[in-house]
Amino acid sequence: MHGVIVIHYCRYTAVIWNLIITRQKSPEKIDEMVAPYGSVFIVGCGTCATGCGTGGEEQVKAMAQRLGGRVLGWAVVESPCDARIVRRDLAAHKGELEVADAVLCMACGAGAQAIADHTEKLIIPALDTLFIGKTERVGRYFERCRACTDCALLETGGICPTVRCSKGLQNGPCGGQVNGKCEVGEYKNDCAWVLIFNSLKRQGRLEALKSYRPPKDRSAKARPQELASR
Amino acid sequence: MEMGRAIHSRLMKAITEGRFVFTGEVEPLKTANAEDIVRAAEALRDWTVACNVTDNPRARAYMSSIAAAHIMQIRTGVEAVCQMTVRDRNRIALQSDLLGAAALGIRNVLTMSGDHTTLGDNPQAMPVYDIDTAQFVRMVRGIVDEGRDLAGNRIAGKVGLHVGITGNPNAEPLEMEIMKIEKKVALGAEFMQTQATFDIERAKGFLREMGRLKIPVLLGIFPCKSYATAEHLRRSVPGITVPDEFVEQMKMADAEPDRSRQRDRIDGVNIEFFSSMIRELRKTEQLAGMHVMTIGYERIVRSLSENA
Ligand code: SF4
Ligand code: SF4
Numbered sequence: 001m002h003g004v005i006v007i008h009y010c011r012y013t014a015v016i017w018n019l020i021i022t023r024q025k026s027p028e029k030i031d032e033m034v035a036p037y038g039s040v041f042i043v044g045c046g047t048c049a050t051g052c053g054t055g056g057e058e059q060v061k062a063m064a065q066r067l068g069g070r071v072l073g074w075a076v077v078e079s080p081c082d083a084r085i086v087r088r089d090l091a092a093h094k095g096e097l098e099v100a101d102a103v104l105c106m107a108c109g110a111g112a113q114a115i116a117d118h119t120e121k122l123i124i125p126a127l128d129t130l131f132i133g134k135t136e137r138v139g140r141y142f143e144r145c146r147a148c149t150d151c152a153l154l155e156t157g158g159i160c161p162t163v164r165c166s167k168g169l170q171n172g173p174c175g176g177q178v179n180g181k182c183e184v185g186e187y188k189n190d191c192a193w194v195l196i197f198n199s200l201k202r203q204g205r206l207e208a209l210k211s212y213r214p215p216k217d218r219s220a221k222a223r224p225q226e227l228a229s230r
Numbered sequence: 231m232e233m234g235r236a237i238h239s240r241l242m243k244a245i246t247e248g249r250f251v252f253t254g255e256v257e258p259l260k261t262a263n264a265e266d267i268v269r270a271a272e273a274l275r276d277w278t279v280a281c282n283v284t285d286n287p288r289a290r291a292y293m294s295s296i297a298a299a300h301i302m303q304i305r306t307g308v309e310a311v312c313q314m315t316v317r318d319r320n321r322i323a324l325q326s327d328l329l330g331a332a333a334l335g336i337r338n339v340l341t342m343s344g345d346h347t348t349l350g351d352n353p354q355a356m357p358v359y360d361i362d363t364a365q366f367v368r369m370v371r372g373i374v375d376e377g378r379d380l381a382g383n384r385i386a387g388k389v390g391l392h393v394g395i396t397g398n399p400n401a402e403p404l405e406m407e408i409m410k411i412e413k414k415v416a417l418g419a420e421f422m423q424t425q426a427t428f429d430i431e432r433a434k435g436f437l438r439e440m441g442r443l444k445i446p447v448l449l450g451i452f453p454c455k456s457y458a459t460a461e462h463l464r465r466s467v468p469g470i471t472v473p474d475e476f477v478e479q480m481k482m483a484d485a486e487p488d489r490s491r492q493r494d495r496i497d498g499v500n501i502e503f504f505s506s507m508i509r510e511l512r513k514t515e516q517l518a519g520m521h522v523m524t525i526g527y528e529r530i531v532r533s534l535s536e537n538a
Contacts, residue, residue: 171362172413175425178468180402193406197406212417
């Protein structure tokens with residue numbers, strides 16, 4: 001049970017495990033979504049949403065308190081995106097789940113759908129899923145990968161052009177960069193291609209900038225992907 | 231340009247023959263009425279070899295550049311440099327539009343990234359960027375040289391198009407800009423039009439590099455119709471440095487109370503500045519011509535071309 005050991009480690013040490021960055025919807029929005037249902041069960045996430053402070057035990061308890069009487073119970077599933085762990089961690093809540101009108105899910109979209117599959121209940125998403133990110137500190141996150149299926153980081157000096165260039169350009173900068181800043185966002189963000197240029201220059205690999213990168217194959221992202229490696 | 235490549239446009243013919251050329255610019259707006267474009271093109275006709283037709287600049291949803299380019303060509307005889315951005319169309323739409331443009335008699339295409347959707351008047355739009363401008367150049371070459379689309383599918387019959395790219399002499403780091411251009415030249419870009427510059431020394435350095443890459447350059451300039459335009463350019467357009475002296479002279483010209491004398495003085499400041507810039511550049515550098523960003527100031531092109 002390697003996975004469990006990892007999660008255990010994350011939960012009880014200072015390490016924060018947040019890969020998928022989420023944000024809570026506004027209380028008004030959550031109230032509006034919950035209003036039609038008499039009873040709800042709340043499911044939190046012990047991994048990314050705990051790290052983000054959006055769906056950990058603390059936030060789940062606060063949510064239960066705010067929503068008051070209609071909350072039948074709650075659970076923080078170690079990682080709601082893992083069907084095996086969902087089964088394990090929700091086993092003890094079978095009764096509450098059966099009678100609940102809906103499940104308020106404080107996990108990312110993937111977690112919420114795994115909970116939906118397992119419980120076959122109406123799912124109310126309490127979080128918005130933002131991106132796959134890097135954590136600078138609690139509360140400060142940066143999008144760093146869009147799971148493009150064909151990682152270019154070697155050729156681009158460790159900086160992702162798909163995410164960090166606002167136009168996802170693969171062969172160099174657009175005409176909109178000024179002094180290393182991107183035209184998108186009023187010249188506050190770094191232009192990815194200037195970062196790539198500087199990184200390749202540092203690495204003594206500027207030649208990589210000259211090689212032509214053909215159009216990306218978008219077909220892989222045109223349908224929900226599956227992986228069956230075993 | 232590669233030896234032996236067929237010539238399909240007056241622009242490419244003039245460049246290949248080594249004639250010093252001027253291109254102008256017309257901007258289709260948010261209207262289905264093309265009269266303003268026709269009027270602007272007519273004002274530019276005798277002094278330019280071709281005119282750019284912009285493709286939704288600043289990401290504003292305007293009349294299509296292909297439609298406007300076609301109307302301009304048919305009604306005024308002015309050859310179009312049809313700007314096409316990769317912002318709004320995926321590779322299917324771009325290829326479809328290239329074939330459509332060629333069928334309408336458009337012969338020059340300027341490949342551009344396009345200002346980002348979020349800067350435009352429909353900022354919630356999906357930014358497409360399925361391919362980038364280097365890949366766009368490759369796409370045009372495939373269509374023209376091999377009769378194949380990007381995926382290798384055959385195209386029936388010949389397609390006559392020339393593919394241009396943009397460059398920015400003001401870019402920093404310039405080394406990166408030059409490497410990007412080098413890549414596009416290797417892919418088969420045939421001509422370049424640049425971002426506007428007021429900086430002669432920078433332009434010289436840039437042109438020297440372009441000479442090494444052997445791509446004909448039409449250097450972009452932005453004559454200012456009024457002191458307000460010059461001031462706006464200086465204050466609010468990032469990446470362009472307008473010399474204080476030029477702005478000062480524009481201010482003095484602007485102070486002239488007599489309207490027609492004011493107009494003449496403003497023209498005079500522009501002609502003096504840009505004509506001497508052109509002469510100076512032509513003395514030492516390889517320069518195919520000038521791309522004059524003329525929107526609303528068409529009359530200046532005549533004087534500039536007569537003084538070149
Ligand atoms: S290139 Fe960028 S988006 Fe693609 S896998 Fe690598 S980091 Fe992720
Ligand atoms: S300025 Fe740089 S990061 Fe921004 S869109 Fe252009 S190339 Fe990409």
